[in-house]
Amino acid sequence: MSGRTRVLILTELEPELPPPPLNLLPDDIDVVEINSAPSDDQLAGASVLYVWDHRFADLGALLRRTDQLRWVQGASVGVNRLICPELADRPEVTLTNSRGVFDTAIAEWVLAAVLAHVKGLNDTWALQRQGRWQYRTTGRLAGTRAAVVGTGSIGRAIAERLARLDVEVTLVGRAPGDDPQFGSIRRSTDLVAVAAEVELLVLAVPLTPATTALVGAAVLAALGPQGFVVNVGRGPTVVESDLIDALRAGTIAGAALDVFEVEPLAATSPLWSMPNVLVSPHMSGDYVGFEIDMMAAFTDNLRRWRSGEPLHNIVDPAVGYVPR
Secondary structure (H helix, E strand, C coil): CCCCEEEEEECCCCCCCCCCCHHHCCCCEEEEEECCCCCHHHHCCCCEEEECCCCCCCHHHHHHHCCCCCEEEECCCCCHHHCCHHHHHCCCCEEECCCCCCHHHHHHHHHHHHHHHHCCHHHHHHHHHHCCCCCCCCCCCCCCEEEEECCCHHHHHHHHHHHHCCCEEEEEECCCEEECCCEEEEEHHHHHHHHCCCCEEEECCCCCCCCCCCECHHHHHHHCCCCEEEECCCHHHECHHHHHHHHHHCCCCEEEECCCCCCCCCCCCHHHHCCCEEECCCCCCCCCCHHHHHHHHHHHHHHHHHHCCCCCCECECCCCECCC
């Protein structure tokens, strides 16, 4: 692609998020920082849009205002908010995500949450704060069984690390299949049966019509009183009211939640005060320096775009993620 490339960077974001390191972008492109309501002059001539905040949810409005955009990259793995009818109407527009950037960090977060639960660290910290020396035994992670729902790069990173700690892992995906490392991939529509066979249920799926309300009362009941739920995908995958009921009734043992149906989580939610629940503010993948790695993923794709090479991490809008 000859000439200078005009790149829109949508930088309107929540105050707690780090700004994009624009200094890492090549010098020979025209960078235009925009908010969610850019001017016509800002849109003019731009072929590339980089959406920095995953909570942006009005891509359709931008596409209706310009016919020059050809590529949109989201600075996240889940791009459900960017999926819109306009993408289906504009097949010339390619959507990509930041797949691969957060795999290790999210997998580490899952391991930390699971080990804290199995080893009873919440009780240990509580006793420490009380100055109480109270001997007790805790569980073992080795020998337990886990179902990791999501066969993308994040789900596989989680599964690999659990397996290294001698956890028996079952992968669950949209379609059944065979995996050289984990054997048969179970179908997500069979999740009730899968949940009955495991103690750990880890959710690492994008939000799609097929994954919305995937985990409800039936799955939680099948998981059983020793069961522990971890959600690092998207909040609406779990029916939150059913989860709260299961936690209150002791139907399951606990949960570690990084995502919620509505974010931020309401101050009135009972999840905040439940002793067997870890509430994390959608930060499982955010590590020191993650913004640099996100920008590196974008600049690599930008180089590909400008040289006519195939882009990495192309999302199929029909399914909402990067197909395997």
